[in-house]
Amino acid sequence: MNTKTLTLLALLVPFVACGDSHDDVAAEIRGLEQRFNDAYAVNDLDTYFSFYAPDATLIFDQARTTLAQYKEEWHALIDAGGGVESVVMSDMQVRVLDGGQIAVATFLADNATRSPDGDVSVERAWETDVWEKRAEGWKLVVLHFHYLAADE
Numbered sequence: 001m002n003t004k005t006l007t008l009l010a011l012l013v014p015f016v017a018c019g020d021s022h023d024d025v026a027a028e029i030r031g032l033e034q035r036f037n038d039a040y041a042v043n044d045l046d047t048y049f050s051f052y053a054p055d056a057t058l059i060f061d062q063a064r065t066t067l068a069q070y071k072e073e074w075h076a077l078i079d080a081g082g083g084v085e086s087v088v089m090s091d092m093q094v095r096v097l098d099g100g101q102i103a104v105a106t107f108l109a110d111n112a113t114r115s116p117d118g119d120v121s122v123e124r125a126w127e128t129d130v131w132e133k134r135a136e137g138w139k140l141v142v143l144h145f146h147y148l149a150a151d152e
Contacts (some may be wrong), residue, residue, distance in 0.1 A: 017041035026094040080116035
């Protein structure tokens, strides 16, 4: 091989390695999303909330809330007899950023939620989750949930 070919190969190796690493991170995030949403679907609040960073930002449609407020609301719903009936994710895409330290997952979420009265509402939404790799592992730092109209 000539010097130009060796130089080109040397320059490309980090990009090839980065692509493999990003694929691994994307697969890891897909697994986290599945476990996160599985816990949500069975109302396992301890497991569900363990995925969040303490300083997470949460946006549901057009309202921002704190993790503490969200926890309080969910515990009140469960204590009153309500909860999640099911959640189905589809059309998931994962983007890996910042050298594999940040990942963004977007997907459609079809949720069925039971009120304390027993009424079940079915909703479809786009969800965007931003994960950050921290010392304690991957943590959900931003969740944005945007409800879709019934005809969307």
